[in-house]
Amino acid sequence: MTKHAKLLFLLIGVPVALQGANGASGIRFEEISRKAGISYTHHTRVYSGKSADVLRMFTSGGSSVAVGDYDNDGYDDVFLTDSDNGKPSHLLHNNGNLTFTDVTEKAGVGKGNDPISIVADALWFDYDNDGWQDLLIARFGTPILYHNERNGTFKDVSAASGLNKFGNTIAVVAFDYDNDGNLDLMFGNYFKPVNLLEYKTPNVLPNDLDNAVNGGGVTLWKGDGKGHFVETTEKAGFGKHTGWTLDIGHGDLNNDGFQDIYLACDYGTDRLFMNNGDGTFREVTEKAIGFDTKKGMNVDIADYDNDGLMDIYVTNITDEYMKECNMLWHNNGDGTFTDLSKETGTCMTLWGWGAKFGDFDNDGWQDLFVVNGLRSAGKDNYIPVLVNMITQPGIDFTDVNNWPSIGNMTWSGYQKKKLFRNLGSQSFKEISSEAGVDNDMDGRGIGVGDFDNDGTLDFYQSNADQPGLFYHGVTEKPGNWIELSLTGTKSNHDAIGARVTVKAGGLSLVREVNGGNGYSSQSTKRLHFGLGAAQKVDSVEIRWPSGLVERATVPINKISRIQEGLGLVRPVPTNHKGR
Amino acid sequence: MRKPILFAALLLALSSARADSAASHENALKALAAKDYTTALSEFETALASDPDNIEYGSEYRQAVIQATAYDRCIKFFEKLVADNPKSSNAELNFGFAYVDKIPASGTITQVILANTALTHFSKAIELKPSWIGYYTRGNSYLFWPKIFGRTPLGVADLEQAMKLQKQDNKKIYHVRAYVSLGDAYWKLDDLSRARETWTEGLALFPDNPQLKNRLSKEGDDLKNYIEDALDPNKRVDTNLREIWTDK
Numbered sequence: 001m002t003k004h005a006k007l008l009f010l011l012i013g014v015p016v017a018l019q020g021a022n023g024a025s026g027i028r029f030e031e032i033s034r035k036a037g038i039s040y041t042h043h044t045r046v047y048s049g050k051s052a053d054v055l056r057m058f059t060s061g062g063s064s065v066a067v068g069d070y071d072n073d074g075y076d077d078v079f080l081t082d083s084d085n086g087k088p089s090h091l092l093h094n095n096g097n098l099t100f101t102d103v104t105e106k107a108g109v110g111k112g113n114d115p116i117s118i119v120a121d122a123l124w125f126d127y128d129n130d131g132w133q134d135l136l137i138a139r140f141g142t143p144i145l146y147h148n149e150r151n152g153t154f155k156d157v158s159a160a161s162g163l164n165k166f167g168n169t170i171a172v173v174a175f176d177y178d179n180d181g182n183l184d185l186m187f188g189n190y191f192k193p194v195n196l197l198e199y200k201t202p203n204v205l206p207n208d209l210d211n212a213v214n215g216g217g218v219t220l221w222k223g224d225g226k227g228h229f230v231e232t233t234e235k236a237g238f239g240k241h242t243g244w245t246l247d248i249g250h251g252d253l254n255n256d257g258f259q260d261i262y263l264a265c266d267y268g269t270d271r272l273f274m275n276n277g278d279g280t281f282r283e284v285t286e287k288a289i290g291f292d293t294k295k296g297m298n299v300d301i302a303d304y305d306n307d308g309l310m311d312i313y314v315t316n317i318t319d320e321y322m323k324e325c326n327m328l329w330h331n332n333g334d335g336t337f338t339d340l341s342k343e344t345g346t347c348m349t350l351w352g353w354g355a356k357f358g359d360f361d362n363d364g365w366q367d368l369f370v371v372n373g374l375r376s377a378g379k380d381n382y383i384p385v386l387v388n389m390i391t392q393p394g395i396d397f398t399d400v401n402n403w404p405s406i407g408n409m410t411w412s413g414y415q416k417k418k419l420f421r422n423l424g425s426q427s428f429k430e431i432s433s434e435a436g437v438d439n440d441m442d443g444r445g446i447g448v449g450d451f452d453n454d455g456t457l458d459f460y461q462s463n464a465d466q467p468g469l470f471y472h473g474v475t476e477k478p479g480n481w482i483e484l485s486l487t488g489t490k491s492n493h494d495a496i497g498a499r500v501t502v503k504a505g506g507l508s509l510v511r512e513v514n515g516g517n518g519y520s521s522q523s524t525k526r527l528h529f530g531l532g533a534a535q536k537v538d539s540v541e542i543r544w545p546s547g548l549v550e551r552a553t554v555p556i557n558k559i560s561r562i563q564e565g566l567g568l569v570r571p572v573p574t575n576h577k578g579r
Numbered sequence: 580m581r582k583p584i585l586f587a588a589l590l591l592a593l594s595s596a597r598a599d600s601a602a603s604h605e606n607a608l609k610a611l612a613a614k615d616y617t618t619a620l621s622e623f624e625t626a627l628a629s630d631p632d633n634i635e636y637g638s639e640y641r642q643a644v645i646q647a648t649a650y651d652r653c654i655k656f657f658e659k660l661v662a663d664n665p666k667s668s669n670a671e672l673n674f675g676f677a678y679v680d681k682i683p684a685s686g687t688i689t690q691v692i693l694a695n696t697a698l699t700h701f702s703k704a705i706e707l708k709p710s711w712i713g714y715y716t717r718g719n720s721y722l723f724w725p726k727i728f729g730r731t732p733l734g735v736a737d738l739e740q741a742m743k744l745q746k747q748d749n750k751k752i753y754h755v756r757a758y759v760s761l762g763d764a765y766w767k768l769d770d771l772s773r774a775r776e777t778w779t780e781g782l783a784l785f786p787d788n789p790q791l792k793n794r795l796s797k798e799g800d801d802l803k804n805y806i807e808d809a810l811d812p813n814k815r816v817d818t819n820l821r822e823i824w825t826d827k
Contacts, residue, residue: 208689210687210688268686293686294687317687320725383728387691390691
């Protein structure tokens, strides 16, 4: 079948069991941040000097949420970043009843914003495979690595970690790129490595607004499983990338058992790197996706059409004045991807930021939530002012002093969020209003998890300079489900990179454990599968990063814990309320 | 006796330049038919260098450039052409179009810069020689700017001027364009009744025009989507000016 014929086949509808996916949506959420004690306001960094508000605007992306169970009580906890000088980030302990307790002070993880550093992202991962979630704070500066002391406190081990390189990091993911059982780190850096809080020359901004090559690129760090990391950026093949990286997504895109990398880059071309399986990567951008000039903001990777291949969703900017369209890269299975965002109805989300897949009604098809909005302020619009600058002949965009002050003007603000329900045949329906998530705040990250262990997904939306929102999933009559918490033994303990294929009710569902995909956020590492009306799971197959493939039998409507080589082990508390 | 000789020599030189220019144009068309873009572009450039105000050569050169995706070469060429021929209105017009031609091949922000530069050259063309094509082109260009930039009223003014000029002229096939665009401009200013009035007036003169028929058959979001699609900067605008010299 030719590529075009394949595409046509996809678009006219794949004849699979839809499990009622085309029926009326019952997806509902209730915003309970205040009731849950998780309403925290993020603050962007305030600069001093002539171009203070321009720099503040350019660095307004650091409102991040990281989801992880730091105390192993079976309930996912939440870490929220702040970015202004002296402002603490927050660790919120999940009490198991949809309330949270701020334990930042006791845990000792609030620091990071100081006169020369800005907190921008956070990541839970078990770097030493001891079974406890450690915490990395990514900064415009050097990162902070905390070791989990297993008693509710954390110890700063940054000095011994080797992670001492300055970077303007906006995104970080943990994954095991060489499948040696130890987690590695990739940092996505926005600006080139100059400290914006004490820059010597004003030429710190993009050299081209569609094809910039003077950004921070990425750095890759190989972990030894003992808390030490060595930079392998050049050796692994990432040294030539100098774009303005805003997000990193990893996943096994060619089913070879190794994690590949997609880089979403602002002001120009996204980059796709395939893992050679020998500790190096090869860039395949031109052949796989082509060169774009869009403003890449987010990467999430999932098999949205249940064809067994991981697809990629990237947000860009689509507004009245800039019509880029997002990209839903459908994996063609032959090393190429086709953007189906227009055809599937997921193209238009205004000034996009974070986007996450999740089966919010447990019908077996992964839905998609997208946040947006840059700056909601006064009634005057910054765009005409900005365009006056951009269109000046010979203007030097890199010079921060050439950018007009934004004052109290709005720039792509007050934008309604988008929730796309997956209808199961290469189409999505936008239902944010009826689902109760059409807020108009300046969204950044989305931390998805099942915070009350009831089998329906919830999420936290982080916002810039505004309080975050916590949405409890209250979907009426959701489908059956399973959740799997994986523990690696030979593989990394977090099982990041593990792939699970679940067969149930005529569907074949594939999920991978990821270490921080999605802009400014990390979702739960627990894998969630909606099963629709299926009353049992036909099979569960786990392909561990070590290469081991094993099968397990799991009960429906339960959270099961599976350990590499041992199968089902002690269960996680489940609060399933029934259909 | 000396003056007539000089005049005759000048006429001869001009006529020879025109002949050279026509020959280069012929060569360019042949090369283009053979998809030999390198030769075609060079020959077009030779033809234009001898006859810079020739709207036909300029337009055909740009269409060849689009096929060859040699946008920057084209811009550079016109930059020199207008510098060497500062009074050539049509060279300025084609210079503006050279930027427009590059827009669909560019990123969203570069598109804004190109569109703005194109307007500068369209204005210069009008300044040198006010004409229907000048006003129509600039007026239509303004319509591609989102409403937020407040350029639609400028588009209305230019398109009304183009309309005024065409009403003083014999009917030409390309006059229908002004009805379409002026109606779109009114629509963009939320004056739907005036828009429909303009399209209706156009349809009376050009009863087979599908663009006018489509606009008049649509309402609400359908009409909005149709016009927004027509004004999508990511889609290539037909900048072939063939109608100008085929319907004189």
